[in-house]
Amino acid sequence: MTIQTLHRSLSSLRPKTFLLLFLAGVINAIGVTLFLAPVQLYDSGISGTAMLFWQLTPEPYTLPMFLVLLNTPLFLFGMKKQGLTFTVYSLWAVLIYALASFAINTFFPTSGASPFAGDDLLLCAVFGGLISGVGSGMTIRFGGAIDGVEVMAVIFSKRLGMTVGSFVMVYNVLLYVAIGCIFRSWIMPLYSILTYCAAIKSVDFIVEGLDKAKSATIITSRADAVSEALSEAFGRGITQLPAKGYYSGKEQTLVYFVVNRFQIAKMKAIIQEVDPDAFVSISEVSDMLGSSVKK
Incomplete structure (x- = not known):
């Protein structure tokens, strides 16, 4: 890494982002230390692995120590692939997660039961997953990651012929199987799978939002009329691309248009009225940059 690249990466760091990642780390710690750890449920990824090591080792070894020891080498290993900014943000989030976990365990010690959900494993699994997922989702949304297994997934998934999601899922399945074999009980691993599922939904909500955008690809012979009607109804820019039917050989136009899910019915009605043929x-849009709304 050249000095210019290092300077550019460091100059892109934002104090506001560090503050938001601080909040994300604290939220993640609350979900894990106040809901999962007291009843011996497990988070996913490196966080879950750290919880396992914590339970298998003597008293002086703590969860925060394993969080830092296991995550730091993975983020540093992936720095070339992910970039310095991502690595700094991620290490900061992990450090805050570890420090917040230490503080909670020190000042609000729990043993055998969650202070909010008692010993109800279902409540602890669901709410622990949802809350920790909010922390993880915030970290991703603001340019980092709070779990090193995600970095490993980006680096090794292609080499193994897997998607990033599949890599993470396989890691977690192996983790929960190992937990079941070590403790010779499958109750906690099965409840931990519920935690994992709840966390995924929570991460999706934070990263992508409740109201996901929808993209409509419209193939029509009346492109100008359809575009005009949609533009007047929604006040948005529309993209037109030339297209040609393979079987018919007719020249047509492909209209690309983005709406939210509440506007789909209205959009369909307009298109049907202008060009019934x-x-x-309609596809889901995970993320957008910029705006096509007319000023």
């Missing part, structure tokens, strides 16, 4: 395909 139009072909419409």
Whole structure:
């Protein structure tokens, strides 16, 4: 890494982002230390692995220590792939997660039961997953990661012929199987799978939002009329691309348009009214940058 690249990466760091990642680390610690750890449920990824090591080792070894020891080498190993900014943000989030976990265990010690959900494993699994997922989702949304297994997934998934999601899932399945074999009980691993599922939904909500955008691909012979009607109804820019039917050989136009899920019915009605023969395909949009809304 050159000095210029290092300077550019460091100059891109934002104090506001560090503050938001501080909040994310604290939230993640609350979910794990006040809901999961007291009843011996397990988080996913390196966090879950750290919890396992914590339970298998003597008293002086703590969860915060394993969180830092296991995550730090993974983020540093992935720095070339992910960049310095991502690595700094991620290490900061992990450090805050570890420090917040230490503080909670020191000042609000729990043993055998969650202070909020008692010893109800279902409540602890669901709410622990949801809360820790909020922390993880915030970390991802603001440019970092709070679990090193995600970095390993990005680096090794292609080499193994897997998607990033599949890599993470396989890691977690192996982790929960190992927990079941070590403790010769499958109750905690099965409840931990519920935690994992709840956390995934929570991460999706934080990263992508409740109201996901929808993209409509419209193939029509009346592109100008359809575009005009949609533009007047929604006040948005529309993209037109030339297209040609393979079987018919007819020249047509592909119209690309983005709406939210509450506008789909209205959009369909407008298209049907202008061109009943139009072909419409609707897909989910995970993220958007910029705006096509007309000033």
